[in-house]
Amino acid sequence: MEGFTVWFTGLPSSGKSTLAGLLSDALRRRGLAVELLDGDEVRTVLTRGLGFSREDRDENIRRIAWVAKVLTRNGVVAITAAISPYRAARDHARQAIGRFVEVYVACPVEVCIQRDVKGLYARALRGEIEQFTGVSDPYEEPLQPEVVVRTDVESPEEGLQRIVGHLERGGFLAPGMTNVRVPTYLVEQLRRVWGDGAFEARLGEALAAQAAAVEEPLHEAEREEVLARLRSLGYVD
Ligand SMILES: Nc1ncnc2c1ncn2[C@@H]1O[C@H](COP(=O)(O)OP(=O)(O)OP(=O)(O)O)[C@@H](O)[C@H]1O
Numbered sequence: 414m415e416g417f418t419v420w421f422t423g424l425p426s427s428g429k430s431t432l433a434g435l436l437s438d439a440l441r442r443r444g445l446a447v448e449l450l451d452g453d454e455v456r457t458v459l460t461r462g463l464g465f466s467r468e469d470r471d472e473n474i475r476r477i478a479w480v481a482k483v484l485t486r487n488g489v490v491a492i493t494a495a496i497s498p499y500r501a502a503r504d505h506a507r508q509a510i511g512r513f514v515e516v517y518v519a520c521p522v523e524v525c526i527q528r529d530v531k532g533l534y535a536r537a538l539r540g541e542i543e544q545f546t547g548v549s550d551p552y553e554e555p556l557q558p559e560v561v562v563r564t565d566v567e568s569p570e571e572g573l574q575r576i577v578g579h580l581e582r583g584g585f586l587a588p589g590m591t592n593v594r595v596p597t598y599l600v601e602q603l604r605r606v607w608g609d610g611a612f613e614a615r616l617g618e619a620l621a622a623q624a625a626a627v628e629e630p631l632h633e634a635e636r637e638e639v640l641a642r643l644r645s646l647g648y649v650d
């Protein structure tokens with residue numbers, strides 16, 4: 414399976430880490446291999462020592478993009494959550510990675526200042542931090558992001574659902590089987606065709622297979638087995 418990269422970008426406290434964490438959990442539950450590259454953690458290892466000049470920020474993003482590229486070409490879903498304020502650096506990452514979904518985590522700076530998760534806006538506004546994005550350093554909004562999430566008006570769950578929806582429509586993810594509502598008339602018809610006992614057994618098998626997929630990532634052979642079983646039951650083509 415080919416991987417892909419979901420690249421979150423937005424102001425400090427806009428909600429990148431929150432949404433990236435929710436997305437990682439959701440994709441892991443679907444059995445995908447996911448690696449989350451959060452700006453805060455990356456800056457303590459991979460890009461330790463870099464500062465916040467344009468040059469250093471670009472270097473930070475170049476390195477994150479390189480890791481995301483390597484993960485993506487090895488079948489992993491790479492999720493990045495860094496401010497990545499410069500459009501050119503993000504576009505560079507897009508070109509290098511190829512299978513790339515840019516999510517603009519949009520939130521008015523006034524709301525971000527109220528949230529101020531790390532207390533950095535307050536310090537920047539007091540003049541204690543130079544080159545703080547949104548206060549004393551630029552943020553270049555994406556011009557054509559695949560998804561825009563407005564975190565001042567949408568809940569984290571709503572944002573997550575729209576991102577997942579986009580990934581499904583774009584063919585990055587198979588349509589989810591969780592929370593599928595089967596209309597009553599269909600249940601009635603299937604009961605008539607299969608008979609009561611067979612209906613329960615078939616549904617039970619499908620749900621068990623799904624539960625197994627949710628519990629832990631499947632290895633390729635197991636995945637094939639589950640798919641074959643679902644195919645034989647007529648749940649997938
Ligand atoms: N719809 C929403 N989506 C995401 N976060 C939200 C939303 N509504 C409120 N929040 C809150 O906003 C805050 C966002 O903080 P978060 O650490 O995710 O931001 P960030 O963009 O990663 O910031 P930083 O660049 O400083 O790491 C959290 O406290 C979160 O609970």
Ligand SMILES: [Mg+2]
Nearest residue numbers: 429430453494
């Ligand atoms: Mg963060």
